Amino acid sequence: MRHTCRGTINLATANITVEDSCNFIISNGGAQTYHLKASSEVERQRWVTALELAKAKAVKMLEESDDSGDESVSQTDKTELQNTLRTLSSKVEDLTTCNDLIAKHGTALQRSLSELETLRLPSESSEKIKQVNERATLFRITSNAMINACRDFLTLAQTHSKKWQKSLQHERDQRIRLEETLEQLAKQHNHLERAFRGATVLPASAPGTGGSAKDPCCPAKGDLSDEDDDNEFFDAPEIITMPDSLGHKRTGSNISGTSSDISLDEQYKHQVEDTKKEKRTRIPYKPNYSLNLWSIMKNCIGKELSKIPMPVNFNEPLSMLQRLTEDLEYHDLLDRAAKCESSLEQLCYVAAFTVSSYSTTVFRTSKPFNPLLGETFELDRLEENGYRSLC
Incomplete structure (x- = not known):
């Protein structure tokens, strides 16, 4: 629904209401309203269901497009960032697993050492010592795996940290250069304007x-x-x-009796x-x-x-000059009021002149002229009323 054909309604913001058994209404909030009629109640329900499904799909597509608006700009950077975060997460999971194994084997080793201290018979000591050696070996292997996982995580984190710091510094340098460029352009613009006004x-x-x-x-x-x-x-x-x-204006030499x-x-x-x-x-x-x-x-x-x-x-406000000339369109009503002897007639003429300014709003354009863009306004009424307005 991204087209802008005449007569279309955006389903994402449309309202679908059922009027009776065969009629239903589609509107977009008041600007456009369509009253539709189906041949039967079954056909009307099919149309309403299809339109509701299309509206839900349009709303979903609109939300997805809003969420992915920024992703299309820097999709490569976000993909790389997601891969980095995924790798770091896997390393953290490895560290968690190694930590659990170390805790498990360390507890078993501690228990074995405690049992070894309570033994008194030599025959039982050899078997316990063998068990302690096995558990100590498992603890050493697990500790080495933990150390290697920590080293890999630290190396990966330091590598990407340097990369992110470099990217951040690059963005800061670009912003500083942009500010300097804008300042230089502004100074050149002012210099050219002053030179042009002087020439x-x-x-x-x-x-x-x-x-x-x-x-x-x-x-x-x-x-x-x-x-x-x-x-x-x-x-x-x-x-x-x-x-x-x-x-x-005349000088004293030009004044004569004939003038x-x-x-x-x-x-x-x-x-x-x-x-x-x-x-x-x-x-x-x-x-x-x-x-x-x-x-x-x-x-x-x-x-x-x-x-x-x-x-x-x-901004583009209505110019005071344009408003003044619109108010003076029917100023002859005041002249007629001044010639009337009846106060009632004078009041009628003055009231008519007061509301006459609204007569020009029908023909006024929606966008008034903007002097900042070089647009001008002129009203020449010298022949009829003896005045001329120019802006």
Whole structure:
């Protein structure tokens, strides 16, 4: 059940319930539900039994795959470790057997020596001495076997102990080299970002906007310190440009009596026409804000992917600018409310404007734009409402 065909249900997590004599239901918790009907009660029971058996098999296969997920990565090492443990276990069993034999023969030898001390007749002494010699020989043989087994166990344990220590030291060296490599890459990344910001020439602002030639949010010189690069994260700039009703600034030499004849409406019309001509033709480049890789990865080495902490900047919240423009979609309701004389009508218009922000949630995408990925948001309502939002 590892396929992802449309309309399928994973039996490992499926629920099979019987509705009546011929109908039964298969569901996966609410997302998908199938109501099935058999021709008879016997056929329905056969289907339910077959599905229950398949579900039990799927659950068993899922558990086995989870248990053997790590074994497939290092199957050779685990096999070697199991063989080593099996060999050591057999050696320990040999030592236990030799210990039991030594205890048994030692007890018999001690008993024989005690009986030999109590004997007084010479005829009986020769037979007891012979028995003591036999038991002493068995005890010596058993002791030698015990000594050899201990020597083999010690040699095998020392050999594999050195091998494990070498493997552990190799893993430690690899981790140290990985940390050094990541730190070096992070430093190179920051150096390249500072060099790029220093070499980037910002274009002059368009005429009529009254802006300066340099963007205060992005300095042309890379004068930021390393600590700022390591610890600071920036959000994409949010700009709402409103048409300036006063037009361009004039110097004292340009002011004359004829300029007072031009009305504000004509200035506004000319400026709207100029703004239409200055619309962008391409999406701007991704903002070059410093994001230190080392500050994120240095605390993630050796951890599971599910336990790695990521900065809050990597989340994708709904932009405040996007939410603001959605709330201003029906702002003309407030204008109508301001013109009404009845307080009841004003209350109705204000209430309608309050709930109007929910009208845009139907068409909103499930994933909002992310300025960290170079994505942008623009809403041009200059012709209808006289404002334009750009992020």
